[in-house]
Amino acid sequence: MRVATWNVNSLSARVPRFLPWLEQRRPDVVCLQETKLDDAGFADAVGADLDALGYEWAHHGQGQWNGVALLSRVGLDDVEKAFPGTPGYPDPESVEARAVSAVCDGVRVYSLYVPNGREVGSDHYDYKLTWLKALRDAVLSAGPSSTIVCGDINIAPADDDVFDPAAFAGHTHVTDVERAALAAVVDTGLVDVIRARWPGERVFSYWDYRAGMFHKDLGMRIDLILAGADVVPRVAAAFVDRQARKGTKPSDHAPVIVDLDTAPDGDIGPVVPPPSNPVKRKGGARLPQA
DNA sequence: ATGTCCACAACATGTGGA
Numbered sequence: 671m672r673v674a675t676w677n678v679n680s681l682s683a684r685v686p687r688f689l690p691w692l693e694q695r696r697p698d699v700v701c702l703q704e705t706k707l708d709d710a711g712f713a714d715a716v717g718a719d720l721d722a723l724g725y726e727w728a729h730h731g732q733g734q735w736n737g738v739a740l741l742s743r744v745g746l747d748d749v750e751k752a753f754p755g756t757p758g759y760p761d762p763e764s765v766e767a768r769a770v771s772a773v774c775d776g777v778r779v780y781s782l783y784v785p786n787g788r789e790v791g792s793d794h795y796d797y798k799l800t801w802l803k804a805l806r807d808a809v810l811s812a813g814p815s816s817t818i819v820c821g822d823i824n825i826a827p828a829d830d831d832v833f834d835p836a837a838f839a840g841h842t843h844v845t846d847v848e849r850a851a852l853a854a855v856v857d858t859g860l861v862d863v864i865r866a867r868w869p870g871e872r873v874f875s876y877w878d879y880r881a882g883m884f885h886k887d888l889g890m891r892i893d894l895i896l897a898g899a900d901v902v903p904r905v906a907a908a909f910v911d912r913q914a915r916k917g918t919k920p921s922d923h924a925p926v927i928v929d930l931d932t933a934p935d936g937d938i939g940p941v942v943p944p945p946s947n948p949v950k951r952k953g954g955a956r957l958p959q960a
Numbered sequence: 961a962t963g964t965c966c967a968c969a970a971c972a973t974g975t976g977g978a
Contacts, residue, residue, distance in 0.1 A: 679965075679966070679978080680965090680966055680967075682966095682967095683965085683966065683967090704966095704978090706966075706967070733967095734967060734968070735967085735977075786977080786978065788977085788978090824978095878963095878964080878978090879963090879964035879965050879978095880962080880963050880964050880965090881962075881963045881964085882963080883963095919965090921965095922964085922965075922978080
């Protein structure tokens, strides 16, 4: 089962990139953020294409801003828009379209677009922190073990996740307070599967459109896949799909993808390790001797 | 210091958001 998450930065603008990507990567479950469509607009933009490709889908949109979707061809049950306790902004009655979840092949998958925060100390920053606290409570209440939390989290979990920590000093996305709010979500029992797979590596998921940032690989890793304890042992691959950030009219975010082994059906007994496969060295690869 | 893209209102280009 392949699960992908992608902030598309307007699905209408991204249809020429999104549909070919869907057919190339063939994810079983897709989390989208920033569709910037209402539900009717989403159906008009891609509904027929998704139906033809065999996806069930749920969209939680509001029009101009935000908008999240969940696509699945392995089941889409118990769809939940927002989550219990989601705070509103700017007032409690105005809950933005930033979360949708459903059960796909036995796993509850969340597609999230965490508030940006704008400026440290602003109302929007406080909203971001409150939103994450409510998310933490919702994930904990639902039981995190058979859960995958995906999306544009708008926080770089550690200094390794930005191109230059000094460049972000005093800005949102890297503050200790934001990182603690994210850690509280993770500490319900989730694993950041990309960082677990690529410890210490330079792995980004977002590059600003300006100043050739992608070309220079000056980015941030703010799009995450967080997997619960029942899911983590199934992770066979976890990577950022940088190809989707290249070429004509890309999103400023790249998709993040995780491949899971098929869920074991009951006790599968001892796992036999694969035969050893030593790395072969090519002839002539050694440095010339003095 | 700035560099771009997107939506919207509206029809030119400015504003807000990221």
